[in-house]
Each structure stands twice: as C-alpha cells, then as structure tokens.
Amino acid sequence: MSTAAAPTIARRRLRHPVRRLTIVLGLVVAGGLAVMLPRLGQNPSTQVAADSPLLGKPAPPFSLREANGGATVSSATLRGHYSVLYFFATWCPVCVAEVPNLVSFYWHWHTRGVELVGIGYEDPGAAEAQFARQDGINWPLLVDPDEQVALRYGIFGIPETFVIGPSGTVLAKLVGAVGTGQLGAVVERVMQGGTNVSVRGGAVVPESPGQRTGGG
Amino acid sequence: MADQPTHHEAPRRVRRLRLVWSLRPGATKSRSHVSKALWVALFAGVLGVSLWQGAQRPVPSTPTARMEQVASQLRCPVCIDESAAQANTAAARAIRADIATRLRSGQSERQIIDYMVSRYGRWILLSPPSSGLGLTVWLAPIAVTLGALAVVAVAWARAVQRFRAADPGPTDTQVELNGERDLSLADRTQRVEEERAST
Numbered sequence: 376m377s378t379a380a381a382p383t384i385a386r387r388r389l390r391h392p393v394r395r396l397t398i399v400l401g402l403v404v405a406g407g408l409a410v411m412l413p414r415l416g417q418n419p420s421t422q423v424a425a426d427s428p429l430l431g432k433p434a435p436p437f438s439l440r441e442a443n444g445g446a447t448v449s450s451a452t453l454r455g456h457y458s459v460l461y462f463f464a465t466w467c468p469v470c471v472a473e474v475p476n477l478v479s480f481y482w483h484w485h486t487r488g489v490e491l492v493g494i495g496y497e498d499p500g501a502a503e504a505q506f507a508r509q510d511g512i513n514w515p516l517l518v519d520p521d522e523q524v525a526l527r528y529g530i531f532g533i534p535e536t537f538v539i540g541p542s543g544t545v546l547a548k549l550v551g552a553v554g555t556g557q558l559g560a561v562v563e564r565v566m567q568g569g570t571n572v573s574v575r576g577g578a579v580v581p582e583s584p585g586q587r588t589g590g591g
Numbered sequence: 592m593a594d595q596p597t598h599h600e601a602p603r604r605v606r607r608l609r610l611v612w613s614l615r616p617g618a619t620k621s622r623s624h625v626s627k628a629l630w631v632a633l634f635a636g637v638l639g640v641s642l643w644q645g646a647q648r649p650v651p652s653t654p655t656a657r658m659e660q661v662a663s664q665l666r667c668p669v670c671i672d673e674s675a676a677q678a679n680t681a682a683a684r685a686i687r688a689d690i691a692t693r694l695r696s697g698q699s700e701r702q703i704i705d706y707m708v709s710r711y712g713r714w715i716l717l718s719p720p721s722s723g724l725g726l727t728v729w730l731a732p733i734a735v736t737l738g739a740l741a742v743v744a745v746a747w748a749r750a751v752q753r754f755r756a757a758d759p760g761p762t763d764t765q766v767e768l769n770g771e772r773d774l775s776l777a778d779r780t781q782r783v784e785e786e787r788a789s790t
Contacts, residue, residue, distance in 0.1 A: 393746045400738045407731065423714045435710075497681040522685040529710035530682070531668050 421550045424531040425573040429545045434460075434537070435527035439494065439517035442503030448492060448515050453539065457566060458490040459558065460537040462530050464498045465506045469552050470534050478511035480558050485514075489562055494519050496533050538565050538572070551576035658691045661700050665707055665715050674717055 429435070438449035461477065463470035481491050491514040495503045500518040507516045519525055528537060531550075538547035538561060546565040549558060553576055561572055651657045659676045665686060667678035675686040686707070693703045707715050719729070 393742055393749070396738065396742050396745070400735060400742065403731075403738075404735060423712060426712065428709055428712045432709075521688060522681050523689065525682070526685045526689055527710060529668070529712070531711075 421575040424535065425548055425550045425575050427529055427537075427545070427548045427573065429529060429537070430548060430571040430573060432545055434539045434543050434545050435524070437494075437519075437524040437527065439519055439524060440500075442495065442500045442516045442518050443507050444504070445515070448517055450539075450543065453490055453492070454543055455541050456488055456490045457541060457562060458492060458539045459562065460528070460539065461491065461493045461553075462496050462525060462528070462533050462535045462537075463493055464496045464533050465502045466498070467496075467533050473534065473552055474509060474512065476553060476555050476558075477514075479555075480553070481511075481514055483559060484562060490514075492517060494524060496525050496530065497522060538562060540565065544570075546570050547572035547574070549574045549576050654691065654694060657694055657700075658687060661690045661694070661703055662687050664704060664717055666717055668711060668715065 434450060436450045438447055438451075440447050463473075465471070477491065485491065493514060493516040495516060495518055498518070503516050503518060506512070522530075528535075534552065536549040536553055536558065537545055538549075540546045546569070547561050549561060550573075557574065557576055561574060564572055651660050662676035662683075663674050665675040667673045667675045667680055667683040667686070669680050669682045670678045673683075675683045675690075677683075690703055693706070698706075704716070
C-alpha cells in the first residue's frame, strides 16, 4: 500500500508551485555557477589576446630607438611595406627559443620587402643590445621605455606579433610562438588580401620572473 | 493646568481612536492589506536607497585619486583577477601612467576607459558593461532574488491559509478586546453584548 502511494505523493509534491519555482531557481543558480566557476582565477585566454580590437584598424604610431644605440625606427618609416612587429623579451624562454625561426623568416621574407622589427617588453636596453649580437639577428630590436607602445598595442604577454599592411592597417595578430612556418603562412595570407587574421600559436608569458614573484 | 492633557490621557485617547478605527466593517482584512502595503513600501524604499547609494561614487579630490579610480575599473592585462590600480606589474604601471597623462590632458574618465577597450577589448573592464550581453550579468542576481522572495511569499501565504483553515481563531471583537487590556470591565461587557446582539 505504502509502496504504491509513495510515487504519487512524490509526484504531487513536485507539482507544488513553490517546489517547482525552487527547483527552477536552483537550476538557474547551479547553471550560472557551472559557467562562472571554471573561469575564476584564469589568465586571459590566448583567444581574447588574439582577437585584438586593433585588427582592421590603423596601427598605433610609435617611434623607438634601437637597443644598440642605432637609429630611431617609427611606424612612419615602415609605411609602404608589409611589416611584422614582434613583441618579445630577452628573459622570455619562448622568445629565446624562437630566434632560429625568426632568422629563417627574416632571410626568406626580407628580400620580398617585408620588414621585421622586435620591440622589447619590460627589458633593459643593455640586455636587448646583447641579445641583438646573436648571429643572424639583422632586424632592429627596439627599446620600449615604460611599455607605452606595448600598451598601445594591447599586449597581454609575450611573444605577441602584429602584421601591418603597407597602408598602416593592422592585418593580423599572432599570440604565442610563431613556429617554424606559421608567421610566414600568415604573411603570405595577408599579402594575398587576407585581413583580420588572428592566430593562437600558444601560451604567452605574462611578466618577467622578477615581476611574477614580486607582483601584486 | 487643568486644560493640559496628562500623561495618562493622551495614550488612552490614542487607544480609543485605534479601537474605533479597528471596529469598522471589514477591519481585519483591510488592516492586513494596509500592513502588506506598508511592508512592500518599506522593502521598495530600502532597495531604492541601497541601489541609489551603490550608484553614487565619491568624487576624488586629488589627481592621484582620480587616476586610481579609473585604474580600479580596469584589469591588469597580465594578472589573475587584479585591477590595474592594485597590481604592481609593468603592464599595470604603464596603464596607470597613461591614465595620469590622459587625465592631465583633459580627457574624461569615459574617454580613457573607451581608449583602453579599443586596445585590449572589453576583457579589460573589471565590471561587465551594463548593455548587451553584459546586462544579463547585472539582471540575473536581481531576477534570482525576486524569484526567491516570490517563493518565500507564496510559501508564507499558503502556510497562513493552512493555519486559518485548521483554526478559525477568535472573532474580531475578541481580538480587539484582548489588545485593550486597560478598558474597563463595563466597556468589555458592552462590546461583547453588542456583538451577541448583532449575531
């Protein structure tokens, strides 16, 4: 008797408007928590960094000195060429490991009129000057005092790379390592008319080791 | 001195007025409606004042305080859930320096925040925007709170209904007389007699 009545009572209880409303509210709250909790404590995803609002917009202007005390390079001097702005740091292991990839990219693409410029992030000029003495680094490495140019380009970490068109428009952004052929493929794509190209090459390094321990 | 009301007379007069008011036809039901309306008005008032106070922000007096107020609305791009005002990273310092420069040049808070969004996207905002998809983040807690209040109100109303069905309780006159302990015996007797005569 009681076994037959039990499901009926349970069903009747579920039909109760208060219980129904409570269940719906509970589900809404649980759903919201399920979406929000995994996001807490996360760094900006590489997708957020790759989807730069600068894509398709005029590249922010800059004028920076070379680390080895050479000439000043500005956005105006790069006009008329496809140019690649590579934000890096000498303390960034990914950036150091990528030097051979950049050397081969430079030798392949510089002859086709593509300019490569390195912009140091949170890096003293002396460290950059020493870094520039490595074999094969023939492109200018610029010092960005106070990271103001990095701010203008909305840098989340390094390495991050922008491809600028001859008219000064931001055509592509790569986040993370450029890899052996990825940067070349992106440049080829934008030279064939591609715009708003955003590529996630991998994780970015947010801050220098000193800042990571002393930050906050 | 004789015309001046004594301390005993004034409360008694008030109690008599209350008694007259409560003895009008349909008094109990009506009083319950008044009470409900007062609670709703009180709740709405408290909610309104809280929302208004929450929307008010103190106007910073110094340039540094102004800079910090703007920076506190932006994320540090290289940190985990930290504002550009709190973080001690190169990126946060760059943002603070840029905000200070822009404030000195006469830019408004809105213009500076829009500039940061144009560089980093909407991710840079610590609080979600109060428009578009971000609006749902603001409205969801209000909707859940109102829903929870509705659950409590319905449950309460049903509990009261069940209680009344089980026990009809004393008559209106008895309730009033219980509350008027200082009435004379003659007054009480008269009132009960009036009730009996009317039924």
